[in-house]
Amino acid sequence: MTWSEAEYLDCLRTERRGYAWAMRHHGGLTPAEAAAAALERYPYEPDDAPYRGLIFHDEAWHWAMLAIHGNRYVVEHPELVEPPPEYRDLK
Numbered sequence: 225m226t227w228s229e230a231e232y233l234d235c236l237r238t239e240r241r242g243y244a245w246a247m248r249h250h251g252g253l254t255p256a257e258a259a260a261a262a263l264e265r266y267p268y269e270p271d272d273a274p275y276r277g278l279i280f281h282d283e284a285w286h287w288a289m290l291a292i293h294g295n296r297y298v299v300e301h302p303e304l305v306e307p308p309p310e311y312r313d314l315k
Contacts, residue, residue, distance in 0.1 A: 240262040
């Protein structure tokens with residue numbers, strides 16, 4: 225996908241916000257811990273990085289649930305497959 229720097233930064237901010245929200249509300253992290261986790265999960269990639277933005281192929285909710293519950297979260301916690309309305313309202 226080709227996007228402008230502004231589009232990339234907007235997507236990065238949106239995904240970081242969603243990841244941090246999920247880590248606070250479902251992972252029990254403090255706001256500072258959740259923000260740090262989001263920055264680690266979604267680092268800035270320069271525009272010449274070969275796979276820049278590849279992480280965006282799944283939304284932050286999915287990555288957060290994997291971090292919190294592991295690879296089998298969809299089986300062991302089917303109620304978490306879809307994010308709650310509060311998460312959706314962030315976007």
